[in-house]
Amino acid sequence: MSFCLLDFRVLDSQEILITWEDDHRSLFDPRTLRLFCPCAQCVDEWSGKRTIQAEKIPASLSLKLWNPVGRYAVKISWSDGHQTGIYSFDYLRQLCSCHFCHDKKNKNLPPKREKDS
Numbered sequence: 506m507s508f509c510l511l512d513f514r515v516l517d518s519q520e521i522l523i524t525w526e527d528d529h530r531s532l533f534d535p536r537t538l539r540l541f542c543p544c545a546q547c548v549d550e551w552s553g554k555r556t557i558q559a560e561k562i563p564a565s566l567s568l569k570l571w572n573p574v575g576r577y578a579v580k581i582s583w584s585d586g587h588q589t590g591i592y593s594f595d596y597l598r599q600l601c602s603c604h605f606c607h608d609k610k611n612k613n614l615p616p617k618r619e620k621d622s
């Protein structure tokens with residue numbers, strides 16, 4: 506299944522909010538998204554191993570600029586100067602960590618107990 510992105514915005518909190526065509530919403534912390542950058546500088550092309558080092562990403566990282574790439578991806582420029590990452594919509598959707606997506610990914614695992622609040 507291919508996902509289509511309707512809206513992409515940076516909130517005052519610097520979090521990135523994506524609204525999908527199916528009304529689903531994904532909220533991303535900029536640093537998390539930066540760590541999942543799919544470009545050749547951050548991931549070894551052959552092994553698929555992530556070469557990016559979390560400790561080198563500043564805690565205050567924010568998104569500076571983003572541009573659509575065709576109808577399938579966005580290119581993101583970060584405040585640390587990194588700007589080669591192209592995030593496809595499908596990839597962004599996979600990274601969504603909301604309860605709904607998280608539960609779906611783990612549907613084959615035994616259900617977790619709800620945390621007592």
Ligand SMILES: [Zn+2]
Binds near residue numbers: 545
């Ligand atoms: Zn990268």
Ligand SMILES: [Zn+2]
Binds near residue numbers: 530601602605607
């Ligand atoms: Zn989700």
